[in-house]
Amino acid sequence: MGKSDTTSVNRREEIISAAIQVFAEIGYYRATTAQVAQQANISQPYIFRFFSKKEALLLAALEVSWARVIDSFHKVIEFASSEQLETDLIRAYDEILNANQNEILLQMQAQTIQEDSIREAMRKGFGEVRSIVLKAFLDAGIPNAEERTMLFLARGMLCNISTVLGMPELMGK
C-alpha cells in the first residue's frame, strides 16, 4: 500500500519474484522470458536490462530463496532455547515451505541442473545451512550433533518432496 502499482522503485526485485513463480510452476528451461515479463508487467526485452542472461535471473532467484532459509534459521537460533532448538527450526522451515513453496520448488529444480554456476550456488546454499545448523546444535550441547544435523537436513528434503508431490503420508504425521 505504500508503493503504488504503476510507479515502482524496484523493478529488479519484481522481476525476481515473477521469475520465481514462473520458473517454479513451468520449469526453468521450459519457462520463457516472455512469461516472466508478463508476470512482472513489463516487456520481455526489459528483463535483459537487469539480467544479462536468463541464467543470471535464475541465480538471483536462488540467492533470494537461500537467503530466506538462512535468515529464518538465524533468527530462530538467536532466540530459541537449547531444548526447543530443533523443534523451532523444523517449525520455521515448515512455515517457509508453506508460504514460499515456489522458492523451494525452484531449489529442487536447481539441485539437478548441471551448469557450473548453478551447482556452485546450490553447494553454497546447502553448505551454509548445514554449517549454521551444526554450529547451533553444537552450541546447544546436543549430543551427536553431526548425525542430528544430517537427520534434520534429511527430513527437510523428504518434507520438500512430500509437499511438492502432495503426498503427506511420506512424512508420517
Place this chain on the structure above:
Amino acid sequence: MGKSDTTSVNRREEIISAAIQVFAEIGYYRATTAQVAQQANISQPYIFRFFSKKEALLLAALEVSWARVIDSFHKVIEFASSEQLETDLIRAYDEILNANQNEILLQMQAQTIQEDSIREAMRKGFGEVRSIVLKAFLDAGIPNAEERTMLFLARGMLCNISTVLGMPELMGK
C-alpha cells in the same frame, strides 16, 4: 557381446537408455530428441515410432528407474535377516546410486515437473517404495516402523542430493 551393435533387437530399450543419460545430463526440457537419437545411434524421427511424444519417453524412463529400485529392494527383503534388513536396504540403494546415478538424477528432475502424468508416475513410485519398506520393517518386528520408514526415505533423499551435488559432507560419512 551376445548382440552385435549393428543388429539390435531391442531398439525401444536402447532408446530409453539413451534418454535416461541425455535427459539426466542435459535436463529433460533442454534435451532434444535429436540428442537422444544420436546417443542411441538412430535418426531423430525414428524415436517417434516407439514413443508418441517426448513425454512418453520420459515416462518410460521413469518406469525403468523405479523398477530398478523396487526390484532391488524386493530381493534384499527376500533374503535379509531382520537385524540386517535396514543396513542391507541402505547398501542396496547406495549401489543403485553409484551404478545408476543418471536414473536417480532423472527422478529428482521429475519430482519438480508439474505435468499430471509425470506427477502420477512419481507418486506411484514413491508410494510403492514406501509401502514395500514399511511392510518389510513391520514383518521384521522393527519398532516404530512408520517413523523408521520415514527416516530411511529421508536419508535416501539427502543421499541423492549429496551425491548429485558432490557434497559428501552432507551425509556425515
Place this chain on the structure above:
DNA sequence: TTAGTTAGTGATTCATCAATCAATTTTATT
C-alpha cells in the same frame, strides 16, 4: 525550452526443436 538521462518497448534476428511424411534401405518369404 532544451538538452541530457533514465525507463521502457516494438520489431526483428537467428537459432532451435518436436513432430510429420514420403521415400529408401534392409530383411524375410516364396
Place this chain on the structure above:
DNA sequence: AATAAAATTGATTGATGAATCACTAACTAA
C-alpha cells in the same frame, strides 16, 4: 530373383524463444 513387409531415414514444417537494437516516452536539471 522377385516381391512383400519391416526398419529406418532425409527433408521439411510450423512454432517458439533468447537476445539485440533502434526507437520513443517520461522525467530531471539548467
